[in-house]
Amino acid sequence: MEIEKIVQIAKRRGFVWPSSEIYGGLSGFFDFGPLGVLLKRKIENFWREFFVKSEENIFEVETATIMPEKVWRASGHLESFVDPITQCKKCNSFYRADNLIQEKTKMSVEGLKPEELSAIIKEKEIKCPKCKGELSEVRVFNLMLSTQVGPAVGSISYLRPETAQGIFVNFKNIASFIRKGLPFGIAQVGRSYRNEISPRQWLIRLREFNQMEIEYFFNPEKPNPNFEKVAKEKVPILTREEQKKGEENVVEMKLEDAVKEKILPNDYIAYFIAKEFLWYQQLGIPKEAIRFRHMLPEETPHYSAGNFDMEIKFDFGWKEVVGNAYRTDHDLKSHMKHSGESFFVVESGKKIIPHVVEPSFGVDRTIYAVLLYSFREDKKRGWDWFEFQPKIAPYVAAVFPLVSKDDLPEKAREVYNMIKPCFDAYYDEAGSIGKRYARADEAGTFLGITIDYDTLKDNTVTIRSRDTTEQVRVEIKKLLEIVWKLVNKEIGLRDAGKLVTSP
Numbered sequence: 001m002e003i004e005k006i007v008q009i010a011k012r013r014g015f016v017w018p019s020s021e022i023y024g025g026l027s028g029f030f031d032f033g034p035l036g037v038l039l040k041r042k043i044e045n046f047w048r049e050f051f052v053k054s055e056e057n058i059f060e061v062e063t064a065t066i067m068p069e070k071v072w073r074a075s076g077h078l079e080s081f082v083d084p085i086t087q088c089k090k091c092n093s094f095y096r097a098d099n100l101i102q103e104k105t106k107m108s109v110e111g112l113k114p115e116e117l118s119a120i121i122k123e124k125e126i127k128c129p130k131c132k133g134e135l136s137e138v139r140v141f142n143l144m145l146s147t148q149v150g151p152a153v154g155s156i157s158y159l160r161p162e163t164a165q166g167i168f169v170n171f172k173n174i175a176s177f178i179r180k181g182l183p184f185g186i187a188q189v190g191r192s193y194r195n196e197i198s199p200r201q202w203l204i205r206l207r208e209f210n211q212m213e214i215e216y217f218f219n220p221e222k223p224n225p226n227f228e229k230v231a232k233e234k235v236p237i238l239t240r241e242e243q244k245k246g247e248e249n250v251v252e253m254k255l256e257d258a259v260k261e262k263i264l265p266n267d268y269i270a271y272f273i274a275k276e277f278l279w280y281q282q283l284g285i286p287k288e289a290i291r292f293r294h295m296l297p298e299e300t301p302h303y304s305a306g307n308f309d310m311e312i313k314f315d316f317g318w319k320e321v322v323g324n325a326y327r328t329d330h331d332l333k334s335h336m337k338h339s340g341e342s343f344f345v346v347e348s349g350k351k352i353i354p355h356v357v358e359p360s361f362g363v364d365r366t367i368y369a370v371l372l373y374s375f376r377e378d379k380k381r382g383w384d385w386f387e388f389q390p391k392i393a394p395y396v397a398a399v400f401p402l403v404s405k406d407d408l409p410e411k412a413r414e415v416y417n418m419i420k421p422c423f424d425a426y427y428d429e430a431g432s433i434g435k436r437y438a439r440a441d442e443a444g445t446f447l448g449i450t451i452d453y454d455t456l457k458d459n460t461v462t463i464r465s466r467d468t469t470e471q472v473r474v475e476i477k478k479l480l481e482i483v484w485k486l487v488n489k490e491i492g493l494r495d496a497g498k499l500v501t502s503p
């Protein structure tokens with residue numbers, strides 16, 4: 001199966017592998033290797049470019065990953081961030097009760113109480129999938145990971161299950177720095193932790209993962225001044241009505257209509273949905289594999305007055321990659337009440353607590369989708385490879401001397417030293433040139449730059465396209481500019497120089 005192949009290549013080529021593997025691993029934790037770090041960082045930086053830097057009023061912060069119990073009491077996570085759990089009485093395995101029932105019976109049981117889930121397990125005679133043992137009564141399990149901070153026993157703090165709370169508790173500090181009226185947004189990229197009952201599906205359900213979130217604060221009585229830019233765009237929406245009928249047909253809907261018909265809760269969330277649709281396509285995810293699903297009331301998180309999940313079609317089915325929530329003034333209000341701080345802002349002479357919409361992106365799920373949709377099985381070429389979009393390819397270029405003799409390595413190192421400060425690049429002289437192309441393709445390296453005997457005569461090199469395997473000849477003095485233009489898709493390979501080989 002394709003995904004297993006990808007998981008193997010990802011491990012072998014240094015993208016991602018199970019954490020603490022030499023000790024048997026720890027379920028739900030993965031480590032990124034050199035190529036994985038480059039890919040992850042580039043995805044995060046492209047996100048910053050697209051969602052933060054391109055906006056006048058969105059700013060990035062970085063807050064602590066461990067926060068005291070009081071924060072989580074105020075946010076509601078202590079009470080409501082729970083999943084239903086059941087345990088096998090024979091082999092002691094744990095299961096998320098709702099998922100297990102859904103898998104075994106295809107019933108939709110989201111939002112049911114523990115006693116209702118226990119009754120279904122009994123009625124349908126659901127047993128432990130591993131040993132067929134009897135399952136326990138269902139109870140709720142809090143997903144936050146706790147830790148003791150400092151030597152005093154009892155001083156419990158929690159690893160954050162979302163980056164968002166670091167933004168809410170800092171609202172006053174941030175608002176006074178920004179000195180702008182509403183609306184404004186605060187972004188954060190970083191690690192989050194959830195003690196998932198059953199981590200699974202590679203990078204999909206982890207216990208330590210990476211999020212990119214924006215809290216966008218606004219006055220609910222005023223329309224979004226940016227909405228006009230995207231109002232006429234169409235996005236694929238899976239409505240609640242379709243889901244209730246058990247259907248999966250999406251409606252291509254203009255955003256202005258979705259807002260007017262109150263399918264989307266407001267034009268602030270609509271703005272981010274438009275941008276998400278565009279961004280994921282720019283990452284190489286086909287538009288047919290993206291949809292926005294209106295979450296059913298029983299699935300909607302405790303803090304939200306309406307959620308739209310951006311889902312991607314994976315090898316195993318559709319899965320949320322971005323959660324879009326209308327958190328209203330829930331968080332600010334609650335932190336005001338618990339901390340005694342004031343988060344009022346003055347809008348047109350009136351004191352208000354801002355409302356917030358939140359697009360929350362999962363980095364790891366995005367990486368899974370990018371690997372899945374960039375992977376090319378290629379019988380003709382003789383090896384499999386990744387067609388990463390040039391902006392996020394871990395390496396932009398690999399520099400090769402045609403052979404390791406006759407001054408070619410020295411000349412190739414000169415070219416490599418010129419490229420490396422500007423683009424992620426590596427130097428490779430080991431093995432035949434064919435093998436080096438194969439290795440570069442497998443890592444998704446966008447361009448191969450080869451130094452040959454002609455280079456010594458006329459200071460030209462060949463550039464090989466990973467995607468077409470075509471090669472053009474260009475002058476070294478123009479190389480940086482050409483690579484820049486190719487990465488940014490300002491030109492195609494054939495515009496870059498004289499075509500020397502085509503497959």
Ligand code: GAP
Nearest residue numbers: 162164204205206209320321322323360362365
């Ligand atoms: N602040 C809101 C929030 O955290 P969420 O829908 O629970 O909302 C947002 O999470 C995104 O974070 C998800 O769409 C998903 O991409 C990612 N995510 C959540 N839990 C995850 C997990 N256990 N493993 C990997 N990614 C996860």
